[in-house]
Amino acid sequence: MRFFWFLVAISAGILISAFLGWVRTPQKITNTSLSALRSDYFADYVLMAAETYKSNNDIALATYQLAYLGSEKPLYHVQRAIIYAEELGYPLEDMESLALLASAFQPINTPTVTQ
Amino acid sequence: MNSKYREERHRPPYYLLTGLLLGLLIGFAVTFILLPVQYSNVPPETLQSVDKDQYRLMIAYAFKSDHDIGRANARLGLLREENLSEVVLNQAQRSERRSDAQILLNLSEALKETPSTVATMLPPTPQTIIQSPTITKEPTKNSITETIIPTIQTIRTATEGPTESVSTKTPFPSPTTINSSTIPFRLSSQKIVCNPNYLAPYIQIEVFDKSNNPMANIRVLVSWDGGQDIFYTGYFPEISSGYADFEIEPSIAYSIRIGEIGEVVDQIIAPECKDDSGNTYWGTVYLDFSEP
Structure with a gap:
């Protein structure tokens, strides 16, 4: 019986800490990473890379x-950024920069010769 | 025998306390170390210092490419830091790669040359705006030269952010036509916004003119017990050129005044909202002001 209540107490402790750690998150969020950026900031980050490129x-x-921005392939990030940029109505010049960067990451398809 | 039995019965249940502590330890280890909360959709200001450094470096690289100090300023403003030039200079000094340091140094020097109003992410005062007639024209990237930076860039800061395209598509009303000091803005509507996606409670403000067009570069004074802050509408053109917001603490009452002689709205407190699961979170207060 004592062991049963011991387990109950452990479970209560886990529940309390899970609530504090996962549910009641801090009011001021800090220490986030670039991979968690909101879509418009994400698109702008990729645009900066595109401008540099x-x-x-x-x-x-x-x-x-x-x-x-994450472990995915660079082309994936650029394609995502292009989608966001289109939604946000980026000007043509910026869209062209993004497209240029996307094309740089595109795999080169060598034409196959069929006989 | 009886006395011994009584002693055992009155002993406090330390095993429960031990179990609770053990549970807390396990729980905290899991929630804070093994599986901590992963945030998404965050703004750059919340980034960890390493990523902020990378963000600044990206801005410096982009600046090196386009020489657009207004855009660089607006981007740095997203990190909500003061003394941008010094921050960038500090990063240049501790930069491991010489090339990065040089790029950051160039940006820092360019920031020093821009007016301080830009460096602190504040739009120009109405007086400054009136003195620069060229800003009535929506500047294009290619038209910016070094000589016109002091006048044009101040406005571009407010209009230009990560979604610069919006400002290009819908030019802002010319700040020269707005003299907010003489407009007695009045509160048109006030509502509570419950959006669990917001990272913090905000006061959201939108200012409209007589024709119901959003008004950019309008001064907003927010004050609370022991402090005050001034900001301007127009930083988020992707939302509205008349829009501005301010992050608030849930337990503090705030008051807002738009322009110099606008109506003061006080006792603004973050409302409590509930999500679908019944969990409570702090909501946002939306205030709609208009020119009478």
């Missing part, structure tokens, strides 16, 4: 910069 054509740098 446009001027220096450094694909390695762009890859490094986009790696901060």
Whole structure:
């Protein structure tokens, strides 16, 4: 019987700490990462990478910069950013920068010769 | 025998306390270390310091590419830091790579040359606006030259953010036509916004003119017991050019005044909302002001 109540007490402790840790989250959020950016800020981050790429054509740098957004492939981030940018009505110049970066990450399809 | 039995019965149930502490330890280890809360849809101001450094570096790289100090300023403003030039300079000094340090240094120097109103993310005062007739024209990226930065960039800060396109599509009303000091703005409506996606409670403000058009660059004074802050409408053109918001503490009552002689709305307190699961969270207060 004593062991039963001991387990109940442990469960209560776990429940309390789970509530404090997961449900009652802090009012002031800090220490978040770039991968958690809101869509408009995300798109702007990718746009910064695109602007940089446009001027220096450094694909390695762009890859490094986009790696901060998550473990997905860089092209995925750029494509997401283009979708957001379209929704937000980015000007043509910015859309072109994003498209240029996307094309840089596109796999090169070599034409297959059929006989 | 009897006395011993009585002693055992009156012993406090320490095992319950031990169990509770053990449970708390396990729970905290899981919720704070193993599986901490993962936030999403966050603004740049909440980033950890390493990521803020990367964000600043990205801004510096973009600035190096487009030489658009207004845009760089607006982007840095999203981090909600003061003395932007110094912050960037500090990062340049502790930068590991020489190339990064140089890029950051260039940005820091460019920030120093811009007016302080821009550096602190505040739009110009109405007097400053009136003195610069060129700002009535919506500037294009290519039209900016170094000589016109002091006049044009101040306005671009308010209009230009991550979603610059909105400002391009819907130009803001010219600040020269707005003299908010003589407009007695009145509260048109007030409502509670319960949106669990908001990271914190806010006071949201939207200011409209007589024709119901949103008004940018309108001064908003928010005060509370022991403090006050001034900000301007127009920082979030993706929402509305007449929009502004201010993060509030749930337990504090705030008062708001729009312009210099507008109606004072006081006792603004974050409302309590409930989500679908019945959990409570702090809501937002939306205030709609208009020119009478």
